[in-house]
Amino acid sequence: MIPMPTRIFGYAAAALGLALAVNAIIVAYVGVYDIAYTRALIVYASVVSVLLGCPLAAAVPKERAFLLVFAWLADIAAVAAFTVAIWYFVSAADELSTMLVSYDNTDIFIAFLGVCVLLEATRRLFGLPLFLFVIAAFLYGLFGGYLPSAIGHSGFSLAVTMEMVWYGFQGVYGTPLSIVIQVVLIFVVFGVMLEGTGASNALIKIAFALTGRTRGGVGHAAIVSSALFGSMSGSVVANVVGTGAFTIPMIIRRGFKPASAGAIEAAASTGGQIMPPVMGAAAFLMADLIGMPYLMICLAALLPALFYYGALFVAVSLEAGKAGIQPIPPAQRERIDRKTALESLMFVIPIAVIIAVLVAGRSPAMAGFCAVIAVVVSALMFNPDLRRNPSLILNAIIKGGTAGASIVVAVAAIGIILGTLNLTGIGLSFASTVAALGENNLLLALALTALTCLILGMGMPTLPAYLVIVLVMGRSLRELGIEPLAIHLFVFYFGVLSAITPPVAVAVFAAAPIANSHPVATALAALRLAFIGFVIPFVFVIEPSLLLVLDSFDLGQFLIAILALSVAILALSTAFYAYDGAALSPMHCLFRGALGLAPLAALLSDRFELEVTVASAFLLGLSMLLRQRQRRFVPG
Numbered sequence: 334m335i336p337m338p339t340r341i342f343g344y345a346a347a348a349l350g351l352a353l354a355v356n357a358i359i360v361a362y363v364g365v366y367d368i369a370y371t372r373a374l375i376v377y378a379s380v381v382s383v384l385l386g387c388p389l390a391a392a393v394p395k396e397r398a399f400l401l402v403f404a405w406l407a408d409i410a411a412v413a414a415f416t417v418a419i420w421y422f423v424s425a426a427d428e429l430s431t432m433l434v435s436y437d438n439t440d441i442f443i444a445f446l447g448v449c450v451l452l453e454a455t456r457r458l459f460g461l462p463l464f465l466f467v468i469a470a471f472l473y474g475l476f477g478g479y480l481p482s483a484i485g486h487s488g489f490s491l492a493v494t495m496e497m498v499w500y501g502f503q504g505v506y507g508t509p510l511s512i513v514i515q516v517v518l519i520f521v522v523f524g525v526m527l528e529g530t531g532a533s534n535a536l537i538k539i540a541f542a543l544t545g546r547t548r549g550g551v552g553h554a555a556i557v558s559s560a561l562f563g564s565m566s567g568s569v570v571a572n573v574v575g576t577g578a579f580t581i582p583m584i585i586r587r588g589f590k591p592a593s594a595g596a597i598e599a600a601a602s603t604g605g606q607i608m609p610p611v612m613g614a615a616a617f618l619m620a621d622l623i624g625m626p627y628l629m630i631c632l633a634a635l636l637p638a639l640f641y642y643g644a645l646f647v648a649v650s651l652e653a654g655k656a657g658i659q660p661i662p663p664a665q666r667e668r669i670d671r672k673t674a675l676e677s678l679m680f681v682i683p684i685a686v687i688i689a690v691l692v693a694g695r696s697p698a699m700a701g702f703c704a705v706i707a708v709v710v711s712a713l714m715f716n717p718d719l720r721r722n723p724s725l726i727l728n729a730i731i732k733g734g735t736a737g738a739s740i741v742v743a744v745a746a747i748g749i750i751l752g753t754l755n756l757t758g759i760g761l762s763f764a765s766t767v768a769a770l771g772e773n774n775l776l777l778a779l780a781l782t783a784l785t786c787l788i789l790g791m792g793m794p795t796l797p798a799y800l801v802i803v804l805v806m807g808r809s810l811r812e813l814g815i816e817p818l819a820i821h822l823f824v825f826y827f828g829v830l831s832a833i834t835p836p837v838a839v840a841v842f843a844a845a846p847i848a849n850s851h852p853v854a855t856a857l858a859a860l861r862l863a864f865i866g867f868v869i870p871f872v873f874v875i876e877p878s879l880l881l882v883l884d885s886f887d888l889g890q891f892l893i894a895i896l897a898l899s900v901a902i903l904a905l906s907t908a909f910y911a912y913d914g915a916a917l918s919p920m921h922c923l924f925r926g927a928l929g930l931a932p933l934a935a936l937l938s939d940r941f942e943l944e945v946t947v948a949s950a951f952l953l954g955l956s957m958l959l960r961q962r963q964r965r966f967v968p969g
Contacts, residue, residue, distance in 0.1 A: 336401060338390070353735075361699065361705075379737070552587075560601060563608065588658040637822070803825075833859040
């Protein structure tokens with residue numbers, strides 16, 4: 334039985350989640366009513382919601398029940414301390430507008446308490462990766478003066494650091510938080526509500542119906558459903574658990590190895606974050622940071638995402654063929670009946686509303702507001718369970734607010750990093766270092782940046798990972814003269830792909846228990862499936878025509894990039910799986926690998942890309958044709 338104080342905490346957290354969701358809907362419609370008060374109120378409600386919704390008491394073992402009282406008191410003390418800290422910020426914000434504000438030791442101490450409570454909420458939500466990174470940035474601001482001059486700075490006191498991080502709008506309450514409050518939160522609420530309507534079940538059924546004739550069958554269905562739903566969810570892990578609980582067992586029953594089944598779901602769910610139109614809500618943040626229309630972001634991201642999923646389709650088909658898996662028999666294939674078709678409208682209508690509102694020239698926030706209304710209306714129209722029990726919609730709204738609280742806590746914590754970067758100038762120093770490296774070797778600079786992005790993104794949800802990475806790495810890429818859109822998509826891709834990259838690989842660790850497979854084997858299988866995702870960002874940085882919307886678009890270079898990626902996907906996939914309708918010998922695998930790498934190398938080095946790409950395509954086609962003819966005339 335749950336103790337009464339813990340239950341009260343839970344009710345309070347739910348009430349705050351509801352308040353946050355309602356506030357997100359109101360802000361999307363009428364706008365922000367006051368900069369300081371709005372940011373302070375949202376941060377306060379979010380942090381308190383996390384403290385009460387993830388109480389210390391939950392970590393107290395049963396045999397040490399006597400510690401529960403101390404856990405409850407600690408949570409109450411944390412809420413009280415944060416209440417005072419927020420009040421001090423609001424009071425200071427009023428004076429800040431007159432530029433007649435000074436801070437005494439009490440102000441600094443209270444701000445420090447607020448930062449500590451914010452960090453504790455971050456730890457409870459996201460574990461150690463983001464928590465430790467923020468602490469490292471904070472300590473760097475305080476003690477960087479003791480480091481060597483190459484990486485150090487002049488040093489700043491706690492008072493100066495707190496003024497930057499807590500009081501003012503360049504730290505916790507900075508521009509990223511403003512963008513999240515005005516644009517992102519409404520889409521977080523929308524995504525969770527969409528899941529709560531049951532639309533995901535209809536999407537899975539439709540995906541199975543569309544892919545039942547293919548050899549990959551259920552594997553392809555998992556890819557389609559995860560691509561559609563993953564774009565909305567904003568969380569790779571939530572997507573893996575939500576769709577994987579249904580798809581992974583079915584993939585295994587069709588004959589795929591458990592590690593492969595988990596890898597398919599992990600790779601497909603990870604790709605959902607790079608798939609327009611929502612891209613885990615990061616597209617809206619990206620549009621504001623770049624100053625580019627949201628629809629152009631979606632159009633630019635579409636082709637790379639299609640290549641990613643195309644590679645997954647090819648890989649799953651090859652693995653199914655190698656394992657001797659046949660298409661699902663006609664009698665067992667999913668059928669799209671009237672009920673499923675109507676339920677799918679719960680997904681189609683809100684997406685259509687988003688696109689229509691944006692095309693009409695309204696703001697993304699208004700599109701999110703209209704989409705939430707469309708979700709509620711379509712759910713009541715097409716889901717009889719929701720009509721019989723409208724409280725399910727209320728629960729979905731509360732979950733949406735709770736999910737929004739986690740995003741706000743993460744972005745507020747990242748504000749500490751932002752404040753430290755602004756204070757110390759380390760971002761400029763790092764940018765200069767990478768720029769100097771890039772003058773001699775752009776690919777080496779990009780590779781270093783990609784590795785850093787993978788490390789920074791490990792263990793974090795999509796939106797916080799993107800924000801951390803773009804704050805730390807964005808300036809360095811701008812110094813290299815790269816298009817801003819290509820910069821943001823580059824760091825976004827590698828932040829997302831950290832979800833399947835060891836050692837953290839959160840998507841893999843979510844999928845492996847469902848598949849009952851070893852995490853390392855599952856991670857390696859996921860990397861083999863999603864290899865092209867690690868290549869595509871380099872291609873659209875070197876050849877930005879792949880993004881379609883930039884002024885530098887060149888049709889000839891665009892077609893070369895399309896052909897090079899297509900050859901690479903087909904050649905490298907057949908090499909990795911040693912199969913192209915029949916088993917490939919080691920020599921054939923090496924030959925296919927060379928054919929796949931050659932056009933990529935030519936494209937990235939900007940040398941003989943047309944000649945090498947066309948030659949590779951010709952040799953690959955000839956190789957596959959000769960093997961097909963050989964299989965046709967060889968008995969058995």
